[in-house]
Amino acid sequence: MNGLHDVGGMHGFGPIEIERDEPVFHERWEGRVFAMALAMGKHFGITLDRSRFLMESVPPYDRVALSYYERWANRLFQVAEMRSIVSASEAAGCRAGVTPEAGGVSATALTKDDVGGLFNTIRSSCRPISAPAVFAIGETVRAKVMNPKGHTRLPRYARGKLGVVIADHGGHVFPDTNALDPPREDPRRLYTVKFAATELWGAESNPRDSVCLDLWEPYLERP
Amino acid sequence: MGTEHDHHHDHHSHDDHDHSEPPADVALRVKALETLLTRRGYVAAEALDAVVDMFETKVGPRNGARVVARAWTDPAYRQRLLETPTAAIAEFGFINRQGEHMRVVENTPQVHNVVVCTLCSCYPWPVLGLPPVWYKSSAYRSRVVIEPRAVLAEFGLLLPNDVEVRVWDSTAELRYMVLPERPIGTEGMPEDALTSLVTRDSMIGTGVAHAPGQASTR
Structure with missing residues (x-):
């Protein structure tokens, strides 16, 4: 979707604010939100792509007013409700800062001993595919002009632009379908495509500079 | 209007979608949810502590x-x-x-x-x-x-x-x-x-x- 998450090339956000000796979490609740999001993964059962799409679907007016971990907190509420892990009235209570009475215990909590496994489990997005590569390394390709309303990982700034294939990574889960509900992995070939800065941004860019993107075969066409 | 840098809560009115109660400060909302999920057995406080510790001190x-x-x-x-x-x-x-x-x-x-x-x-x-x-x-x-x-x-x-x-x-x-x-x-x-x-x-x-x-x- 053409959302406010897709900011590459936008103007007006100002200078980069660099904080020295920055803590990993600025406030305690940020760490709790992060940890809960990870710990609830097995109960939520949604794909990373779906999760990203939910985040992108936050209306732009709300998005700009929320900090990064506030958006995570909202998504935590949203998915917990969506999966009936908390009811609408329980969620409303929590949002008002009141913990509702919990009903029967219904789940097996992640324990301290499980935490290592939470990270060491490899979640590869590689999938074998039999279809031969449509594009060869060294070939010039065009990123398609497309404006899907659903999830996609082709940023607006690259659409319609010419680039050169510099790597072929084989089959990877296709985000555009893996973000659907229910998800479909529909693995497609993934390439790295190098775009000249002048192609993306015009003659004012340094002719030596470039931007490389990882793009799936359905995003590309022969010019 | 906040940017993504503003970790301090300068939003006041955008979160009032459909609840009769006014939204609490984000720290309170998160705490309430953690308490509910803990009571219900979905998460354990010490496991959350371990995740935070891992990213603060190990990784x-x-x-x-x-x-x-x-x-x-x-x-x-x-x-x-x-x-x-x-x-x-x-x-x-x-x-x-x-x-x-x-x-x-x-x-x-x-x-x-x-x-x-x-x-x-x-x-x-x-x-x-x-x-x-x-x-x-x-x-x-x-x-x-x-x-x-x-x-x-x-x-x-x-x-x-x-x-x-x-x-x-x-x-x-x-x-x-x-x-x-x-x-x-x-x-x-x-x-x-x-x-x-x-x-x-x-x-x-x-x-x-x-x-x-x-x-x-x-």
């Missing part, structure tokens, strides 16, 4: 620095790191979530690499930990693709026009780490000492490794 850019220092001192390792990066990084035991498909891009006198995720906040957790706020900010994500040299200048890094700046936008599940150039004057320095010269920003590409004796920041 972070010191991991990546060890990888870089090894690559600087061991040519065979450097070769493996560039050719089979996920496996080479796993030699240190750094293999987990958000590092399943590592790519390592090498800085040279001709090419300077810098990493971004313009669509969200993709970052190689096993080697760098969680990203700093600026990496997730709209300012960095919007600008580094269109004016990388101006952004790098804000980090104090001025690159000559004849050096190619190559920006890597992490649009898939591949996670990028920059292998910075080994600073001059470090010939013969042992791997452990070299590790302290490798900054987080030098592995994102918004900085370079410190020269010997230079104070270590970022």
